[in-house]
Amino acid sequence: METDVPRVGRRVGELHTQGVRLYDAARTLLADHHRALDAVRSALAPLRDELVAKELESIPVSRLKDVTEGRLRLAALEAAGLGSVRAVYEASRFELRQIPGVGAQTADQALAAARQIARAVEETVSVRIDVDRPDPRTAALVGALYRLVEAGPELRRAVDTAERFEGRLAELLPAARPATGRLRLALAGRRRREAALAAVAELRALTAEAAETDVRLRLAQASADLLREPASEIEVWVDFEVRSAEYYSQLAEVSAHRTDVAAAEGFVPSEVAERVHAQPLDDTHRRVALRGYQSFGARFALAQRRVVLGDEMGLGKTVQAIAALAHLAAEGHSHFLVVCPASVLINWTREIRARSTLRAVPVHGPDRGDAYAQWRERGGVALTTFDVLHTLPVPDGTSPAGLKDATPAGLKDAAPAGITTTPALLVVDEAHYIKNRDTRRARSVAVWTERCDRVLFLTGTPMENRVEEFRTLVRYLQPDLVPVIRESDAVAGPHSFRKAVAPAYLRRNQRDVLTELPALLQVDEWEEFSAADQDAYRAAVLEGNFMAMRRAAYADPEKSAKLQRLRELVAEAAENGLKVAVFSYFRGVLETVRAALGDGVFGPISGAVPAARRQRLVDDFTAAEGHAVLLCQIEAGGVGLNLQAASVVVLCEPQVKPTLEHQAVARAHRMGQVRPVQVHRLLATDSVDDRLLRILENKNRLFDAYARRSDTAEATPDAIDVSDDGLARRIVEEEQRRLAGEQPD
Template sequence: MRGAVISPDGAVVPPGYGPDPVPAGRKAGAVLDAATLLLGNAQRLLDDHSRAVTCVRDAFHPLQQELVGVELGAIPLSRLKEVTAGRLRLGALEQAGLTSVREVHEAGRHALRQLPGVGAHTADQAVAAAGRIAEAVGETVSVRIDVDHPEPRTTALVAALHRLVGAGPGLRRAHDTADRLGTRLRGLLPEAEPARGRLRMALSGRDRRARALGAADRIRGLLDEAAEADVPLLLAQVSADLLREPASEIECWVDFELRSAEYYSLLAETVGSAPDLASSEGFIPSEIAGRVRAQQLDDTRLRVSLRGYQSFGARFALAQRRVIIGDEMGLGKTVQAIAALAHLAARGGTHFMVVCPNSVLINWTREIGTRSTLRAIPVHGPERQEAFSEWREGGGVAVTTFDSLHTLPLPRHGQPEPAVREAGKPRPAGPEPAGPHMLVVDEAHYVKNPDTRRSRAMSGWTEQAGHVLFLTGTPMENRVAEFRSLIRRLQPALAPDVQGIDAVAGSHAFRRAVAPAYLRRNQRDVLAELPALVQVDEWEELGADDLAAYREAVSAAHFMRMRRAAYARPETSAKLGRLRELVAEAAANELKVVVFSYFREVLAAVRQALGEGVFGPLSGDVPGARRQHTVDRFTAAPGHAVLLSQIQAGGIGLNMQAASVVILCEPQVKPTLEHQAVARAHRMGQVRPVHVHRLLTVDSLDQRLLDILADKNRLFDAYARRSDLAEATPDAIDVSDRDIARRIVEEEQLRLATGTGTNAPG
């Protein structure tokens, strides 16, 4: 019948009798043509990505094999016997002059069989054992790209990675979308093919027609979803980026130096050299890790690709709701927090808050705008109340400081929204949630003491927030009790399990008890590409003038004057003399230097000793925006430059990857201050080895302080880091800063009075 259509049940419906049941004829044909075109674009992107990945792997493999060869060359031949449980006979191989596993691995079966006394069985066993060792070594070696010594092979690798990095953060989303669409369309298109024409439908059986119409309908839904999410544009943009050739090798190297973290992240993802799963998940119990893995992470509002461990950290914050991420400095805690905020925003969240030290407020505002599509609103300074009102009315991320928080009105009492709504669903009727959907607290150890004003203000906001994320690389500085106070603030239900457990059962039980609220990863576990950290203690003799100043400070029992006595006479100071030598050496190599001291007077002496052209000093009374501006100018300066900073001002929050030489003018009472300061330079994004020089003097308090710091570091390792061996209890070494000062003063007074003992390094 002319003009008739086929209904889903196979009946012929004359024209004019009821609606067209589903797309058929030319309608269905247009839908299927559009789907075929989209499938082709998706497949082209997958093919382009596959070729780019192959280029990276081809460039990476010879570099990795060279490192494996070096490692195998250091492994004696006798280790082959261990791999074969003693079954392999090595006598003939040794008599032939073979001494290392590398020689066996490179020789191969045929060459070994030609050796006198080596039979086929021995040769096969030896090569197989060497291969197993080579595989194990291959999983441990790390290819580091030396930006200062480029050569053809590393240039090829950087150029291959440049194409993937240039595709931007949309690459992963485009690839996953193309893969998902391709799988679904390849299954649906053949099934929907009869719906292209009425004749095909008429010649198909009833079940076949029903399946074709259903498949066509599902394809239409897929096309609508793709159009709504701008998938065709995303695929086209990323494909164009993958096909774009770099202008030059120099462009690739410059881009690598600027964005090395992204290059190394893609390299690890591409060649499968990601860190051990347990390491990247902070060795938390399997039941918690499983819950976190099941947590989805919506990255549609992110502008940066996450590493695997960073994605896990963001999902940990979402799944566990009220937690501490205590990752070691330089692992990207900020971006993990932003990823969690972006997820909640993508699922309908509107109001978020970040509380941080004044020194990093500008950095947080920048990072939120650079790494996500969220709007950051600084709530600080004279106009903070107006900014706060703007945030309350329009939403976004309010970025404020610890000192400003108590001036902001708390949300009205009530329960925060229990969960963010799913994307696309309208907000339920009723009042807005009482507090922000997520509260992020950077350097959360600032509120470890519950009796301070800033801690009381923080408690009010944490009670009202839907999610709370504390960030700190130093969750406890001197006392395990301080760490417990943060845990109690987040998850009071854990307090009974944590209280007193350290003294009874040690660090393992303590970490298991706090696992639901605490995640920590260390650089050595998850950043295999991080350049070397070389730490050197520079010991000097006190000059006559400095020794006189030191004795005077000891006699007066003035601990702080004792610490800076080595700089009392700048013109004869041995420490300043060594510092000038180190800076001169860095200048000769065009390296940037950052100099840290606790004391402004010391930095003033350093500035005078070095002359003009020195940046800073950064200090506590320099506004955060000016600190960031100074760091930016230091970073942008061509070649050698020196930045001076008080360690408590510049050692937190600011990124100083441009510096590859760090000079500590004196040891610090708190080891965390030194860790934080060094981590400003030795962090993700650093492309050069970082050399840390700590200036020390013999026959002074420096050695005594180092001994005490070593004990405090062991406490931190046992409770705040992963440690399978340490079982220290805080009772043995838990001391406060005041205790340290009094103890050192008394010991130095006794030593100088009796003339016994020495503090020379041992």
């Protein structure tokens, strides 16, 4: 007992007090989190109940027989005027018993059947938030979700930490209490004494861990985030417009909305699904919450190691890849490589920096040698293009076979022989670019895939439509699987094909997994000017020609970075059978797009086209079988036309008047649209696009624009213009100063 004396008394009492404070902090956060979740559920319930009621109203009462296998007698209910399942569902047992011919058994059976149908309907209905028609109930829901979204992905980690500490401390604190005083410990029995001293030792370790990782501070910060009130209702609505996907992600998580699990998991066999579910996914270095199907995709890439992720466009393949990168970084890996077309390199750079804590290192352009050496030394995610990859020394210090002479001297110096910076994960975006194994880009990728243990190919092209192309991609990844890939699997349908190739391929479609997501997905497509673009832009700036600056990215169609990205978006939409509406302020830009896309393009619709002709163009576009493209001048095509056949919208440049964009998108994103609408806005870095967005995205202007929305504003784009008279002049002057500063002395 003498050796135990130093452990008891004041020091243990202080330790116990620290544990109590930590326990209280954990419980406080969990209580705040539960209140936030309850607020969302309370706001969601009446909206969902209304949707369920509408669905039940449309289901005839005769369907109750299906649930009871024909045993239910409905004649008396129908005679009493109960024509729908809703009428039965909302009736009480007493009310049904009052109907002549309805006994206790019939009433109970009818109610049970109606409730069973209602539960099934509740699992399928999806609450959508219409930002253009806000009402008090949806405002309450968005306001409740705001707290969870604003708290960010750190909230989930904080709650997990709180649950762990709360659960452990709930056991340790009572067990350790006898050791807080010498007399109390002395009066305890031998077993309680031993348990108390053991609990003190564990409590000391737990509080030390909490102090080292600032657990109390993190829990308190999470609680503060959950209690933070928005400045106004307008702020909440504007935030929802900007981050609607995050709001819907939180809504799906809180409401436990059930999607088709088999579809969300790409119809992979159970043994593959079990392996994927067993794969952990660390979010320490991730700054974005994942949808359930996205989490499965990231885990699939990690568990299967060398795979093709072929999700339909708009499902977030980039985010899933970043989640896999972030997990590997949390495991201690330091070097990663992304290979992509030049047109999406800037987007990858921005996404990695915005969605993770990982270091993005673009290895492109004249300074790529220095960037590559920096990546090799410091790590991070190196981002390069198919055309640059062949110049980079592979991990054994050589260039890809047959391409040694292409490596610039600077890169050879930057990466001497014997380097060991093998990427922990190689990501190849738009992997269908390497379907021809005889090309230089394909040979370069092949060399890197041979040296990397983990490889992730991304492509939105449905591989079951191109079996031979798929065999080519799998040959890079899992060559042993190639002999089992048969044409007959594809002929049997996409589900059969995906099951057959599940070890190396995962694909999900929008209609299967976006049932509760917003019908509008917005993506900013950032591009770097090509040399030709830059020359045209500089000339326009020197002339002080604001309009020429805005369309400079299309001055040389053969070398236009924006036009190249537009081609890629249209090609992917074509592969998926989606219709595309392309908008520009400039008729000349639309003519350039038309020439670039070739046959099968409708329009352009412009102010010079009579109204009747415009409608015929829209009708022909709508009636076209499968994929089609419609070109519209934004001031003409954004008003009065219904383009709900289009599920992809491309904006060739940002607009001075935001309502022009809003109306153009609204032509497709409206009642009658049965698919989510993807909006791709083509933007050029370090240009008028950058300057224009910086001004227009000022929050005060956004609030003002939202607050002043009206029927008049919706009908007439000129009714709201957040720009001022000197906007063009201001941007021109800024660009002239910036470019003058770049000139050599």
